[in-house]
Amino acid sequence: MTPLLDVRGLTKHYAGPHGRVLHALEDVSFTVAAGEALGVVGESGCGKSTLGKSLLRLVEPTAGEVLFEGEDVLPLSRRAMAAKRRDMQMVFQDPFGSLNPRHSVGTIVGEPLAIHGMPGGKARVAELLDQVGLPADAAGRYPHEFSGGQRQRVAIARALALGPKLLVADEPVSALDVSIQSQIINLIGDLRRAYGLAMIFISHDLSVIRHVSDRIAVMYLGRIVEIGPAAQVFEAPAHPYTRALLSAVPRRPGAAQPRERIILHGDLPDPSSPPPGCAFHGRCPAAMPRCSVEPPELVSRHVAETGGTAIAACHLHEHADAPALEPA
Structure with missing residues (x-):
């Protein structure tokens, strides 16, 4: 359709x-x-x-x-x-x-x-x-x-x-x-x-x-870095930036599985001089050497926690055997 x-x-x-x-x-x-x-x-x-x-x-x-x-x-x-x-x-x-x-x-x-x-x-x-x-x-x-x-x-x-x-x-x-x-x-x-x-x-x-x-698109420095069903993005975020955003959302006292606060160091890069590679690599706690030179593409990956498919622009998700992010 x-x-x-x-x-x-x-x-x-x-x-x-x-x-x-x-x-x-x-x-x-x-x-x-x-x-x-x-x-x-x-x-x-x-x-x-x-x-x-x-x-x-x-x-x-x-x-x-x-x-x-x-x-x-x-x-x-x-x-x-x-x-x-x-x-x-x-x-x-x-x-x-x-x-x-x-x-x-x-x-x-x-x-x-x-x-x-x-x-x-x-x-x-x-x-x-x-x-x-x-x-x-x-x-x-x-x-x-x-x-x-x-x-x-x-x-x-x-x-x-x-x-x-x-x-x-x-x-x-x-x-x-x-x-x-x-x-x-x-x-x-x-x-x-x-x-x-x-x-x-x-x-x-x-x-x-x-x-x-129904679905959520997460943007960073002019690009979509993750997109997927709302429940999945919140319960099993596939991109480190999404995880950092969600960790800042206050949870009710006594709520199950409180998220550990992720502190992003540094400022949003200058949009008139975007960094090479992944624009988020300078602030990303999971950055790898390739992240600073090779921009990631939006790719799909099965999410075991939800049974759905995550679409994220992150080198962590480009191969089936890539290390998964810890549950949120």
């Missing part, structure tokens, strides 16, 4: 000062099936947000392919891409910055309908506001009259107005109070199931990612 979204070798470079090139994304490949939720996680600066924006061409990729329903959207004209965005929508991190303060909520939510000539008008706007938990009279009010959580509900209503097939959520709760975050996460999950949406959920918060994702 053809996946809804098939990303192949997606690369994004930015021109930096003094002729330097910032490697924001490097050869990123993955698929998303219809109705599936893929979580994307990693440290700040790893390329998560650039990935989300590149998929919708809010920033133009340097190379690669983004096949949506089998069609590469990167060569499309501006007009053709605008039409394609009916099926590909985004919820941004800052709900205040993504809403026009001069427009009423009704105008903001109804604007996609007007642009694409969709029927419904005020009735459809009222329906959308009700679906995201806002009263009908919200349509006549302005973004500054709402709380951060309410503004994010407006942004979600706008993203759903055209009935998209794919929703890209870029850190949609990180700017909200902790008390509100769970409400928005649950709302997004409920609406995703109701609409049959595929979703790419970008976050640095592993507990949020686990709650919303």
Whole structure:
């Protein structure tokens, strides 16, 4: 079956000062099936947000392919891409910055309908506001009259107005109070199931990612270093970087098998001067000599603990007899 979204070798470079090139994304490949939720996680600066924006061409990729329903959207004209965005929508991190303060909520939510000539008008706007938990009279009010959580509900209503097939959520709760975050996460999950949406959920918060994702992609310095089913990534991480991230997640007192904290020494490498070999080798507790000279490829390996297949870019997993990481 053809996946809804098939990303192949997606690369994004930015021109930096003094002729330097910032490697924001490097050869990123993955698929998303219809109705599936893929979580994307990693440290700040790893390329998560650039990935989300590149998929919708809010920033133009340097190379690669983004096949949506089998069609590469990167060569499309501006007009053709605008039409394609009916099926590909985004919820941004800052709900205040993504809403026009001069427009009423009704105008903001109804604007996609007007642009694409969709029927419904005020009735459809009222329906959308009700679906995201806002009263009908919200349509006549302005973004500054709402709380951060309410503004994010407006942004979600706008993203759903055209009935998209794919929703890209870029850190949609990180700017909200902790008390509100769970409400928005649950709302997004409920609406995703109701609409049959595929979703790419970008976050640095592993507990949020686990709650919303069917599969998880772990990014480091512009590359995917591990991808797999959510339960497997959490219970049997295949990449040393994933293990380090998970070791930092607080566990409830008395929880079974507490993880030993893994301290990563050194800083994230400069994306304008990525190191040779594996980009993680300078911080990796399991690094081998070849890691500093030979970049690893994403390869599959059977995971005995879960019975599943891990896909990780790590020299530890390139051969069936390679030493396995200790259970998490």
